[in-house]
Amino acid sequence: MDNNEILKHIETNKNKPVKKSSESEKLLKFMIVQVNNKKYAFFAHQIKEIVTNVSLYFVPFVPPYIRGFINRHGEPHTVFDLNALFEKETLESSTFLISNFENDQIAFLVSAVTEILKIPESKIHMIKSSNENDELFIGSVTSDDDEIFIINLPNIKVRLENDL
């Protein structure tokens, strides 16, 4: 291909989008968080904010995995402790993820946010188990040989409804 051919090619294709080799496959974005010694994944679009060092207020009449309310922009947000939910031990931390639910104000207590991952849809392993805890996960993704479970936010809300 000489320079004229190169220029002709550029001219012909200048308005066409460049097709990358991976474009044929959809990439999904995940927020990976550390909860005690375990990692979990959230769909990145489900989290709108990460906040630290805000007061956690006690709430009565709730299961142990509801740690209380935090005040975010004047609105109370219900704080879920994933370690208490999955491991039955409360987590000591002051990092909260504010979820993007339209009809509820929910936050998650986590140890830290570790990374943001873009993963091809085909690399997500869906869960087809009937185990009670598995219903709280949609599936898993693999990162650095770690199998990271993806939190199923709607089902966590259902779990709370059932426990109240």
Add this chain to the structure above:
Amino acid sequence: MTSEYNDKYLHEFLILKWIEMDFIINRNQFFDSIFLEEDLEYKSHARYFNSLTKYNGLILPVFDFNTFLKDTFGSGVNNTFNIGLICSISLFSKINQSLYRNYILKEKIDITQKYLALKINVKAGIKRIPLSEIRLIPTGLREKMNQEGVLGCRFTIKKNIQYFVDIETIICKFLREKG
């Protein structure tokens, strides 16, 4: 605190000032208050009704709201002086008025069906609060907490939380449990 609503909707509330959190009660739910100096102990069928007091020649059962708050919210208060808020049973819903009458009949002592007293700590004050500053409980917990008598909350400038509580719901829950 910013507000999306018009702050002309002010309402009077009684604020109970506890250590970790405060509680707010609608001023319309009581009409008078007395010092509880000579309240008499008695054993009731209903939890937290553990003393009697006198008001205008009538004998009233006293609901120990202090102990209820301590048991439920795990909070404390830096004062040992108590007062009694006088609540009229006629302001209760018809169902709850009937519930209260049944409770009085079971007690088999001469106490009035008209009023009851709510024992609270003296560290309290009445304040007009814009309704726009009171927030509903988040959806997932709202029904449960409303049933328990917690209707909403308010965050103060001092970064404290104030729970908006309904005394009729709270009292009647204990009458129903033992009824």
